Amino acid sequence: MKVLAIDPGYERLGVAVIEKENGKEKLIFSDTFKTSKEDKFIDRMFQIGREVEKVIEKYHPEFFSIEKLFFNNNQKTATNVSEVRGSLIYIALKNKMKVCEYTPLQIKAAVTGQGRADKKQVMFMIDRLIKIEKEIEYDDEYDAIACGLTFFATYRENNL
Amino acid sequence: MKVLAIDPGYERLGVAVIEKENGKEKLIFSDTFKTSKEDKFIDRMFQIGREVEKVIEKYHPEFFSIEKLFFNNNQKTATNVSEVRGSLIYIALKNKMKVCEYTPLQIKAAVTGQGRADKKQVMFMIDRLIKIEKEIEYDDEYDAIACGLTFFATYRENNL
Numbered sequence: 385m386k387v388l389a390i391d392p393g394y395e396r397l398g399v400a401v402i403e404k405e406n407g408k409e410k411l412i413f414s415d416t417f418k419t420s421k422e423d424k425f426i427d428r429m430f431q432i433g434r435e436v437e438k439v440i441e442k443y444h445p446e447f448f449s450i451e452k453l454f455f456n457n458n459q460k461t462a463t464n465v466s467e468v469r470g471s472l473i474y475i476a477l478k479n480k481m482k483v484c485e486y487t488p489l490q491i492k493a494a495v496t497g498q499g500r501a502d503k504k505q506v507m508f509m510i511d512r513l514i515k516i517e518k519e520i521e522y523d524d525e526y527d528a529i530a531c532g533l534t535f536f537a538t539y540r541e542n543n544l
Numbered sequence: 545m546k547v548l549a550i551d552p553g554y555e556r557l558g559v560a561v562i563e564k565e566n567g568k569e570k571l572i573f574s575d576t577f578k579t580s581k582e583d584k585f586i587d588r589m590f591q592i593g594r595e596v597e598k599v600i601e602k603y604h605p606e607f608f609s610i611e612k613l614f615f616n617n618n619q620k621t622a623t624n625v626s627e628v629r630g631s632l633i634y635i636a637l638k639n640k641m642k643v644c645e646y647t648p649l650q651i652k653a654a655v656t657g658q659g660r661a662d663k664k665q666v667m668f669m670i671d672r673l674i675k676i677e678k679e680i681e682y683d684d685e686y687d688a689i690a691c692g693l694t695f696f697a698t699y700r701e702n703n704l
Contacts (some may be wrong), residue, residue, distance in 0.1 A: 426645075429630060430637040453623060463613060463626045470589060470627030471634035477590040485586075 385539075386412070386445040388481070389532030390436070391524045392453070392469045394419060394428050398524030399436065401443045402514070402532040409514050409536055412443060414529055416522040425464055433471050440479050448476035448483045449535035451491065451527065486534050491527075494534035506530055545699075546572070546605040548641070549692030550596070551684045552613070552629045554579060554588050558684030559596065561603045562674070562692040569674050569696055572603060574689055576682040585624055593631050600639050608636035609695035611687065612647045646694045651687075654694035666690055 385405075391398030401413040417435045419428035450472065453465055476483050489499040496509045507526050510516075513533055520526055545565075551558030561573040577595045579588035610632065613625055636643050649659040656669045667686050670676075673693055680686055 426633055426637065426643055430634065433634050433638075463622070466623045466626030467630030467633065470630030473586055473627065474589065474593050474631035474634060477586065478593075483586055 385447070386443060387447040387449050387532050387535045388436075388439060388443070388445040388476070389449040389528045389530075389535065390472060391451050391527035391531060392465055392472065393524060394425065394432065394464050394468050395421070396522055396524045397432050397435075397468070398522065398526070398528030398531075399439060400525065400528040400532045401439065401445055402529070402536070404536055409533060411514050411516055411529065413439065414516075414518070414520070414525050416525045425467075429464075429468050429471055432468060433475055436472055437475055440475070440481075446481060447535060448473070448481040449531050450476075450483070450485055451531050452485045452487045484535055484538070486531060486538070490538075491530050491534045494537040495530045545607070546603060547607040547609050547692050547695045548596075548599060548603070548605040548636070549609040549688045549690075549695065550632060551611050551687035551691060552625055552632065553684060554585065554592060554624050554628050555581070556682055556684045557592050557595075557628070558682065558686070558688030558691075559599060560685065560688040560692045561599065561605055562689070562696070564696055569693060571674050571676055571689065573599065574676070574678070574680070574685050576685045585627075589624075589628050589631055592628060593635055596632055597635055600635070600641075606641060607695060608633070608641040608643045609691050610636075610643070610645055611651065611691050612645045644695055644698065646691060646698070650698075651690050651694045654697040655690050 386403045389400045397417040399415050403410050403412050419431050473483055492501045493499040496505050510529055546563045549560045557577045559575050563570050563572050579591050633643055652661045653659040656665050670689055
């Protein structure tokens with residue numbers, strides 16, 4: 385059982401592929417995709433989609449776990465992130481994946497046991513829940529891993 | 545030279561394919577795609593994307609013209625329409641189409657000559673600019689046609 389988990393964004397996008405075997409989650413792949421401010425937004429969105437399609441082609445995950453947008457006051461950013469989310473969800477559905485969406489609150493609660501945990505606590509718990517054998521430079525990648533772990537936590541509870 | 549023009553939405557989506565030959569725009573296809581409130585949002589987004597892909601496969605337009613989101617106070621609607629826009633722009637880019645975006649103001653100005661024109665004026669002018677040989681039930685379809693006409697008006701000006 386494999387999940388592709390995404391922390392959506394267009395400057396940086398966190399991606400993780402997590403597999404569960406014999407009751408244990410294993411991190412198969414994680415990365416932060418970056419795009420350049422020099423490029424037009426729709427080109428950045430396209431680059432991200434192509435990268436995500438490559439990951440799907442390589443790992444064939446059956447599930448797609450993506451963080452729901454957290455609304456802030458920057459309408460432009462919110463719109464752009466929504467557009468990226470839309471393109472990636474469409475890609476997932478076209479690849480016959482089951483799509484699950486989680487709010488930041490649900491992710492924090494699933495990983496730390498409480499929705500008000502701060503970033504440090506979340507990262508502390510991620511390191512205890514899953515083995516990460518690489519250097520992670522950006523939070524986006526941690527957030528994607530957390531989103532994937534949330535999928536498995538929810539899966540146990542709900543049996544989908 | 546063919547353009548696929550979209551008035552984005554998820555309850556109703558206006559679609560038009562317009563071809564320009566010998567300096568004259570011709571409406572080749574137009575429709576309003578509807579989705580059901582009974583379905584989950586991501587399923588509605590997927591249905592819309594599939595329909596748009598079918599139109600692309602059938603008519604092979606080289607250009608993609610889509611209305612830019614008009615922000616209102618309904619954050620949920622704005623987010624959903626952005627996600628639909630993102631999925632469709634991704635589909636267009638994957639099909640190697642050139643993507644052009646226009647604000648409602650640009651569309652009104654291109655069709656009527658003034659950005660403050662009301663809906664009635666816009667529809668009045670569309671009927672004078674292009675021959676519509678079918679009954680149009682929804683404004684969304686008119687809006688898509690207007691968006692396609694805007695592409696050709698802009699194309700003349702800017703030569704892309």
